[in-house]
Every structure is written in C-alpha cells, then in structure tokens.
Amino acid sequence: MxxxxxxxxxxxxxxxxxxxxxxxxxxxxxxxxxxxxxxxxxxxxxxxxxxxxxxxxxxxxxxxxxxxxxxxxxxxxxxxxxxxxxxxxxxxxxxxxxxxxxxxxxxxxxxxxxxxxxxxxxxxxxxxxxxxxxxxxEYEKLSGDVRSAWPGGTQPTAVAQVFSTWAADLAGARILGTYGPEAVTPGQLVELAAKKPQFVLDNAHMSTGTVLPDADVKQVPIVNYPSQDEDLLSVYRDAATTLKKALSGA
Missing domain, CATH: 3.40.50.1980 (Nitrogenase molybdenum iron protein domain)
Structure with missing residues (x-):
C-alpha cells in the first residue's frame, strides 16, 4: 500500500x-x-x-x-x-x-x-x-511488551493476511509469507503450510476461516478498525494484548 x-x-x-x-x-x-x-x-x-x-x-x-x-x-x-x-x-x-x-x-x-x-x-x-x-x-512500549512474550525468547514466525502485516511488525515476528485479500487457493495453502509458521495473523474484518486447517498453527485475529471511541492508539493496544496472549500460549 x-x-x-x-x-x-x-x-x-x-x-x-x-x-x-x-x-x-x-x-x-x-x-x-x-x-x-x-x-x-x-x-x-x-x-x-x-x-x-x-x-x-x-x-x-x-x-x-x-x-x-x-x-x-x-x-x-x-x-x-x-x-x-x-x-x-x-x-x-x-x-x-x-x-x-x-x-x-x-x-x-x-x-x-x-x-x-x-x-x-x-x-x-x-x-x-x-x-x-x-x-x-506508545508503540515502542507496546512492541517491547509483546516481544517479552516470545516463546522461549526466540523470534516467532508467521504468515499474515496482507492487511495484518503491521501486527507482525508490532510483535517483532518474522513474516514467512502473506495471503489475501482473496481466499487462500489450494496451491497457496500448500506453499504456506510448507513454510511451517508458528502463527497465522488473520484479518478479523475479512476472514475466510481457518487458513491452514491441517497444520498445528495458532491463528490470531487482528482488528484494524478502532471501536466507537475512534482512537487509533486503541487498535495497537488491543492488538498487543491479543498478540501477547497468543505468544504466551493463552
């Protein structure tokens, strides 16, 4: 973009x-x-x-x-x-x-x-x-807080929907591949699964369901829109909370 x-x-x-x-x-x-x-x-x-x-x-x-x-x-x-x-x-x-x-x-x-x-x-x-x-x-503070939850202190890996890559950056995750905004094709499914990511960062507003249904991968919904308060910072705070829980296994 x-x-x-x-x-x-x-x-x-x-x-x-x-x-x-x-x-x-x-x-x-x-x-x-x-x-x-x-x-x-x-x-x-x-x-x-x-x-x-x-x-x-x-x-x-x-x-x-x-x-x-x-x-x-x-x-x-x-x-x-x-x-x-x-x-x-x-x-x-x-x-x-x-x-x-x-x-x-x-x-x-x-x-x-x-x-x-x-x-x-x-x-x-x-x-x-x-x-x-x-x-x-605030961004640096939130990013540091999320990174403190890296499993075993090791940088996590992820595939992300094209409008959710910012969340990977916030978490400090290494992006192995992207998909969307269209639904994942069988060929893409094979390609993404072969990368063996730890997480899938999905777009909560355009989700097409489980992206890698046959893989043991945690799928995390990422919300891009703020709530009624129209506070852009709230998007990052909410994402940080969601990402930290996912990284810590919650």
Whole structure:
C-alpha cells in the first residue's frame, strides 16, 4: 500500500494547504471509524462517521440519503478507494467538500506520515505532530511488551493476511509469507503450510476461516478498525494484548 495520503479534489499540494473554511474547526466526514481515527489523530475535532461501528465489513454498507447530506455539508471527506460506495461519496461531495483518498495501513511509519499529511490539510499540524510523538512512545512500549512474550525468547514466525502485516511488525515476528485479500487457493495453502509458521495473523474484518486447517498453527485475529471511541492508539493496544496472549500460549 502507498505510504502517503493521496489527495483528491484540489490542485494544491498537502504542504501548501491550510484550513480556511470560515469556522473554528474543519468539519470532517469519514466513511469508517478507521478514517475517522486518522482524522482525530491529525487534530480534527468535528468528525462524523458514515458506516456504523456495528458493521463488521464496511465495504458492504450502502450509504443512506442522510449520510450523503452530511458529506455535502463537510469541509473534508475521507474515504478509501476500495470502498464500493466511493463513487456516491464523490458525487455527494460536489464542489464544496475537499476529498481525501486514504490508503489505509496501520504500519507505524505509514501511520505517522498520513497523520502529519492530514494535519497539514486541516491546518492542525501542531496537534498532528504531538500525536505522532505520543504514538512513537506508545508503540515502542507496546512492541517491547509483546516481544517479552516470545516463546522461549526466540523470534516467532508467521504468515499474515496482507492487511495484518503491521501486527507482525508490532510483535517483532518474522513474516514467512502473506495471503489475501482473496481466499487462500489450494496451491497457496500448500506453499504456506510448507513454510511451517508458528502463527497465522488473520484479518478479523475479512476472514475466510481457518487458513491452514491441517497444520498445528495458532491463528490470531487482528482488528484494524478502532471501536466507537475512534482512537487509533486503541487498535495497537488491543492488538498487543491479543498478540501477547497468543505468544504466551493463552
């Protein structure tokens, strides 16, 4: 996935843009809690989410007329290109709202880069920089805590769904292979099983069931979306707890 936030609907660059919409805080509409978490990390205070947190697989959601009205009244609209309703969002935004296409990725360095880019767009760079500093400290602490649970003190091995590789990085695991987002084919199954990983890091939002059903491998569900609090750090805290339990055999 691309490391930067791709910006749409405006010809100016992210480094040149500042918030100037005639009111104190930029009004942001985010398609899911994932984009909303990025927006809040960047310093946005008025953020409306279109897809309810109860919808486990956001791309399946069909926006309501009230959702599209909110989009039309926003200053910024954050969405991901893989969301099937993206075209409706773009049309509803019209000429007023500024569209920001976000390549969602929880890899630490990509998260910091995207949050800072959004802060520049919103005119909240100071808040974005403060958040990234907090994030760096928290990430190192969580990563160290997970690594302390390595079985026998040895670096674990894993195969990961393509949107869950960030969790392997958090755990310090060696990635032997990846799969998805499509279901694993028989050929891939043979190939991944032959690598003899200790763990499978699955994507809880796009799971296709047990990835290596005939292998004695612990499958760990990784959650990419934050809960209703729209706190991006909560994703890493929850993942660290899940990973530590898996590594310790719980």
């Amino acid at each position: 691309a490391a930067s936030v791709l910006l749409g609907g405006c010809s100016s660059s992210a480094s040149e843009h500042t918030h100037d919409h005639g009111h104190a805080h930029p009004r942001v509409v985010a398609t899911t809690t994932w984009e909303a978490a990025f927006a809040k990390a960047a310093g946005a205070e008025e953020v409306k989410v279109i897809v309810p947190p109860s919808v486990h697989h956001a791309p399946d959601y069909d926006p309501k007329p009230s959702d599209l009205t909110a989009v039309a009244e926003a200053d910024f609209v954050l969405y991901a290109p893989f969301e099937p309703f993206a075209a409706k969002i773009e049309e509803a935004a019209g000429s007023k709202a500024e569209l920001i296409e976000v390549d969602l990725d929880n890899s630490a360095e990509k998260v910091k880069a995207q949050v800072q880019a959004l802060g520049q767009r919103f005119g909240t760079s100071a808040a974005a920089q403060a958040w990234t500093a907090t994030f760096s400290t």
